[in-house]
Every structure is written in C-alpha cells, then in structure tokens.
Amino acid sequence: MRYASITDRLADLGSGRWAVHAEARRMKAAGEDVIELTIGEPDVAPDRALLDEAARAMHSGRIRYSNGRGEPSVLKALVDKYSKRRPGVTAENFLCFPGTQAALYIVMAGLVEAGDGVLVGNPLYATYEGVISSSGAHPVYVPLRPENRFHMQADDLERAITPECRVVMLNTPHNPTGAVLNAAEIAAIGEVCRRHDLWIVCDEVYEQLVFDDTTFASPFYMPELADRTIVVSSISKSHAAPGFRSGWAAGPTEFCQKLLPVSETMLFGVQPFIADMTAMALSQDFHMAPTMRTNYRRRAELAGQTFAGTNLVKPMLPEGGMFILLDVSATGLTGLEFAWELLRQERVAVMPGGSFGHEANGFLRISLTVPDDVLVTAMNRIGALASRLVETKRRASA
Numbered sequence: 001m002r003y004a005s006i007t008d009r010l011a012d013l014g015s016g017r018w019a020v021h022a023e024a025r026r027m028k029a030a031g032e033d034v035i036e037l038t039i040g041e042p043d044v045a046p047d048r049a050l051l052d053e054a055a056r057a058m059h060s061g062r063i064r065y066s067n068g069r070g071e072p073s074v075l076k077a078l079v080d081k082y083s084k085r086r087p088g089v090t091a092e093n094f095l096c097f098p099g100t101q102a103a104l105y106i107v108m109a110g111l112v113e114a115g116d117g118v119l120v121g122n123p124l125y126a127t128y129e130g131v132i133s134s135s136g137a138h139p140v141y142v143p144l145r146p147e148n149r150f151h152m153q154a155d156d157l158e159r160a161i162t163p164e165c166r167v168v169m170l171n172t173p174h175n176p177t178g179a180v181l182n183a184a185e186i187a188a189i190g191e192v193c194r195r196h197d198l199w200i201v202c203d204e205v206y207e208q209l210v211f212d213d214t215t216f217a218s219p220f221y222m223p224e225l226a227d228r229t230i231v232v233s234s235i236s237k238s239h240a241a242p243g244f245r246s247g248w249a250a251g252p253t254e255f256c257q258k259l260l261p262v263s264e265t266m267l268f269g270v271q272p273f274i275a276d277m278t279a280m281a282l283s284q285d286f287h288m289a290p291t292m293r294t295n296y297r298r299r300a301e302l303a304g305q306t307f308a309g310t311n312l313v314k315p316m317l318p319e320g321g322m323f324i325l326l327d328v329s330a331t332g333l334t335g336l337e338f339a340w341e342l343l344r345q346e347r348v349a350v351m352p353g354g355s356f357g358h359e360a361n362g363f364l365r366i367s368l369t370v371p372d373d374v375l376v377t378a379m380n381r382i383g384a385l386a387s388r389l390v391e392t393k394r395r396a397s398a
C-alpha cells in the first residue's frame with residue numbers, strides 16, 4: 001500500500017535511539033537486575049489533591065466537549081501565571097494542548113512547511129527532529145558547546161542561519177544538557193532573531209526544575225520579543241503528571257487566532273476534567289517541583305563527586321532539569337559503544353548522548369530520577385568500566 005511521505009520522514013527518528021533502553025527493558029522482563037537511568041520521568045507522586053480534583057470533576061460531569069482554545073478555568077490560571085511577569089496578557093494569548101509534545105507539533109505545523117529551515121541547538125531533545133520534519137521543514141543545527149556549558153551563543157546562531165530559516169527552537173532548561181539560558185543570552189539570541197525575522201519557539205517544560213542558584217529567564221517576558229515568541233509547556237514535569245497530557249502554547253494573539261483552526265481540526269478541544277485539575281495545579285503551590293529540584297540537584301552533585309578523582313569520565317553539571325551528561329570520550333569509545341558495554345558488563349542502562357544529536361556523541365545521558373544509593377552504585381559501575389576499558393587498551397598496546 002502507498003503511504004504519505006511523513007511516514008518516511010519520521011521512520012528513522014524513533015526506536016533506534018532507544019535501543020539500549022529497549023534491551024534493558026527486555027533484560028529486566030527476563031528477570032535480570034538492571035539499573036535503569038534512561039527515561040526522565042518524575043519519581044515523585046503528584047499531590048493527592050490534584051488526583052482528587054480530576055476525579056471530582058469527572059464525576060461531576062466535566063466530560064463533555066470542550067472548545068478549541070481551552071477551558072476558562074485553565075486560561076484564567078495561565079493568565080494569572082504569565083501576567084506576573086508580563087502584565088497585559090489575556091486568554092487570547094494561549095492555546096491548550098494535550099502536552100508540550102502536541103503543542104510543539106501543532107505550532108510547527110502553523111509556522112513552517114517544506115523547504116523551510118528550523119534552527120535548533122545540537123544536542124537536542126530526541127523528538128525535535130521529528131517535530132521539525134513532520135511539517136516538511138528541515139533542522140538547521142546550531143552547535144551547543146561544552147566549553148559554553150551548552151548555552152546557545154548568539155554568534156553560533158547567526159553563523160548557522162541560511163536563507164530558508166524561519167524559526168529558532170530554544171529549550172531552557174535544556175534536555176539533555178541541563179543548560180539554563182540567562183536573560184543576557186536570550187536577549188542576544190533575540191536580537192539575531194529580530195534582525196533575521198525569525199520566530200522563537202521556546203520549550204519551557206522544565207521551568208520549575210531550575211536549580212536554586214540559577215534564575216529562569218524567558219523570551220516571553222522581553223517586550224521587544226513579544227511579537228515573535230511562542231512558549232510551549234505543560235504540567236508533566238512541574239507537577240509530576242506526564243500521564244495527564246496537559247499543556248499549552250503562549251504567544252501573540254494573532255498567532256493564537258491563526259493556530260486555533262489548526263488545533264481544532266486536530267484535537268477538537270481537550271478534556272474538561274483534566275483542565276480543572278490543571279487549573280488547580282497552576283493556581284496553588286505544591287511540593288513536587290521543590291522536592292524534585294532539591295533531589296535532582298543533590299543527585300547531580302553526587303554523580304559528579306563519584307568522578308572527582310578521575311579524568312576518564314567528566315560530569316557536566318546541569319543547572320536544571322532531571323539529567324546529567326557524562327563525557328566518556330577519554331575512554332576512546334563513543335557514548336553509544338560505552339552504553340552497550342555498560343549494559344552488558346555492568347547491568348546499567350543509560351542513554352547514549354548521540355540519541356540527542358551528533359554533538360553529544362561522546363556523552364552519556366543519565367536520568368537523576370532514581371534514589372541516591374542506586375545512582376551512586378550506577379556511577380561507581382560506570383567508573384569501574386571506564387577504568388577497565390582504558391586498562392585493556394593500555395595492555396593491548398604495550
């Protein structure tokens with residue numbers, strides 16, 4: 001049978017990147033004891049009040065059709081949240097979606113098409129290439145350099161721009177690097193975008209997981225960038241609720257008007273009972289984000305300390321998010337080769353950096369969502385494998 005070209009464009013973007021993870025799951029199912037540090041899913045439970053609110057709303061009949069933009073309760077909560085730092089935003093600046101991922105997909109469909117380029121930092125979150133190429137556009141990579149702590153630099157961005165480029169994708173805090181862009185960096189990037197008339201799509205799904213000594217900044221709050229910035233986010237990470245699939249896009253009113261029919265065509269609205277729970281999540285303080293911030297920061301530091309006495313594995317301390325990158329290039333193996341050896345020899349599953357773009361080929365991505373002692377055990381095994389690999393190589397060449 002014949003299929004549309006989108007199926008080909010997305011065919012190579014999925015399972016290959018997760019092969020180590022899939023093999024680890026297979027081994028676990030077969031009864032093997034594997035430490036899994038692959039996927040970044042919050043390891044705290046959402047507050048009971050949120051689950052009760054979703055159930056209450058469902059039982060009280062909030063199961064009818066919604067509208068394309070979002071339920072009034074969520075729109076009000078979003079206006080309250082964002083107007084604290086950008087007075088004047090209204091419900092017309094928002095569209096609700098079932099998660100950041102859906103928001104990214106629909107936003108990209110509304111901004112670019114075949115022949116267009118989308119600038120994106122490399123390393124990058126694993127679904128971004130799919131999001132870009134689903135629209136027919138192609139990614140144009142901006143290197144994120146370890147020596148800049150993986151922060152996108154305005155001059156790297158400007159050098160990468162080609163005539164077809166229409167959009168810059170930002171992600172702060174960044175997955176997989178944990179980089180958090182500061183206001184000056186965003187302003188400099190914004191200046192390039194203004195000069196080249198580029199949209200900014202900023203994925204802020206880890207906004208609440210910025211570690212305490214770093215300040216979160218967003219182009220959404222910069223008046224000179226307001227007409228070209230679209231933020232996408234959700235309650236998946238902030239409220240440990242990825243399964244609820246509740247997110248949004250925030251952007252100029254004209255953008256929201258233009259995108260509304262696209263969103264309606266695809267979704268026909270989101271679920272009212274989840275909207276009520278989301279409104280509660282956004283309107284009150286809950287313990288999940290502070291707990292995760294404290295835990296992930298402590299674990300990143302613990303992981304870093306494990307490698308203090310060696311230069312074989314170099315931890316890249318994150319400023320936010322739920323991951324840490326380890327540079328294993330000094331072992332002579334790529335991240336992918338190292339990850340397979342680690343699974344086979346040490347029963348530890350990690351993501352090869354290359355799954356997040358070629359600039360991360362020499363790295364491993366470690367999820368910080370396991371208890372401290374499990375993480376330290378895994379880090380010790382990584383250190384042991386690195387030493388063994390290098391010793392074996394030394395003997396072979398002696």
Ligand SMILES: Cc1ncc(COP(=O)(O)O)c(C=O)c1O
Binds near residue numbers: 099174246
């Ligand atoms: C950078 C980034 N964006 C988006 C998502 C997806 O978020 P959501 O659950 O809101 O669709 C993730 C999930 O891991 C992510 O890491």
